[in-house]
Amino acid sequence: MKTFLIFYSNACIRILILLLSGTLILNTSCSGSRIERTTFPANEVIYMKGSEEIPYIKLHMNNGELYVLSNWEIKEETNLVTGTGRHMNLNREVLNEGEFSISLQQIILAETNHISGSSGIGVLATLTVITGIFTIVCIVNPKACFGSCPTFYASDGNDYIVQSEGFSSSILPSLEERDVDALYRINPVSENFEIQLRNEAYETHVIRSANILALPKPIGGRVYSTPGGDFIQAKNLLEPTQVIAPEGDCSEKLCTFDGNERFSAADSTDLAAKEIIEINFNNVPSGEIGLVIAARQTLLTTFLFYQTLAYMGSTAGDWFANLERNSTKFKTLLENPRKTLGTIDVLIENENGEWEKVGEVGETGPIATDIKIVPLKSMSKGKYYNSNESQHKIRLKMTKGLWRIDYVALAELVDRVEPIIIKPSSSFPQKINSSNVVELLTNPDSLLVTFPGDRYFLNYKLPADFTGYELFMESQGYYLEWMRNEWLGEENSARVYQMLLNPKQYYKDLAPQFKKVEAEMEETFWSSKYVYP
């Protein structure tokens, strides 16, 4: 029902915009006149009638004199025009003021003016209201507005699609890190490969490097990165026969990497509450295998990050400066809320029938789906219990409502491989503030700084046999989130301490607040990207 209502309201907004656009455009051509002046010769004055819309009458005399009367009335029985006003000579100097009764015989011409409302003001007011509505959407739910870190777009053959988001958890200089995302759905058509680097949020992005990593693909297989940062060739992908989540069988959603994701709503009492998905595989090969998972985060972490900034309020700068000065100590503290939410734990049943964690995967960021492989060497060495040799069960344990999983599969591991690092060879624009963009991105001691709306086209020269390579985006840097006015009203340092020192309670306390906005967050988030006028 709720989905229907959201769909219904979105459809209504779109139709409303179309109708308003049409009305406004047509309306502008109808703003020709506001003044309707009517003149009556002497013999027709008798038929004139005053009204609220025509409060004044002008009576022109033969010699050029003029009466301007308000509260005017034409008395048929006496042939008089009566009213209050001024009597002026031909130079429009006032001769008399007060009550007048003028004989119709004296009048040569009578004049009235009707002033209609301004359609222009109506049009501009309507435009202001429309703009205001969309502004309010972001103000009412500012923690759902787009926050992205640098986004990297590449062509999938038809359109530029977001392929990677760089260093999402690097929110400060001291948290600068390297991030590697697979360009899994990209099929380059030539050696000249282009990536669009965009800043689409109210953030300052500080980018040290943006390289392409190329790794040789095995015959009939692909290359995946591991959570540890290695690259492994894999082949013979085996999709699950059944995936059981708390809501039931969701095999269909996880069997193909197609954007049809499995996700759940967050727990209404504890944002860190966990859930388990059980995955069954048949005919698992006997060699070394790994679990391929394509996933991204929901907007829960975006909400939590923005909410924490809101609690920092006007002292956010102090908090971050402190963090910079005591980076080691604060990093440890920051791990508390991060660990409480956790990543996607991969569990396998051991010989004692207990579920044991054998790996974890999951990267911060709600925009680009990243695909990784978790090696399951132990499973293939027979340490783990299998009641039926042809069947293997794997469990994924994760925070409820935190992950959107698109694809899972088992794959046979082939070899570890090392990447060819390809740095950008040219860019458009070529320069920014008289600095060469490519030089900024290739010199480890320099940085490219981008602001909301900035967009760079980076060009890379791939190996001659480019179709034989798996491509990854490797970026390094950090970003600074811009504070929003709407966040300042919630300043509460006790809450920030609670997040750092007692995250379990923090996530419980915030649950009701998140549940209020959870349903509309996706729509608001994607609608609030920063786009240049």
Place this chain on the structure above:
Amino acid sequence: MFTRKNIFSSLLFIFSLLITGCATTYAPDNWLPDTDDVPQNTHGGWIALVTQEAISQSDEVWMQYSGEFIALDEDNVYLLYDSLYIIPKNIITESVVDIDQKNTGMYALWVILGSLSTISNGYYLTITFPLWLIAGIPTASGESFRDMHAEEYPDEIYWGNINKFSRFPQGVESINLSDLQPIFNDIE
């Protein structure tokens, strides 16, 4: 820097559209009444006339006259500035009569600020910004042309239509025009 440059370019674009799309008024500042005061205003509208090349002054290509629109008769247009000018209708090639003050400046500012405010609309800016351009600019431009009666090579129909905007729509046959006092005395 890149952001500022784009905002500046957008503003320049809107501003140039507004400038090129808006009509110019020939009336001196504060001469014309506000629209709502027109019913009580006792003067004529402001008329600007362009005439053909004067035969006696071969170095003049054309003449432009402007002043308060006093009256019309069968052959002439009467306008008042530092003195009364009587212009034969048959040499007039262009005529513009303006009746009231326009809010073009306010509208233009509204459109510029409104367009800028769409920055806060996120992705919806792709709808709201063009909407401001396609509806806002014609609105501001339309305001500058509103209640302005212009004609090239005006004919009798035109003169008949604008007569009511003169100071003496009843005509000047019985009026002693020598008594008329100029509306502006200081001509530089």
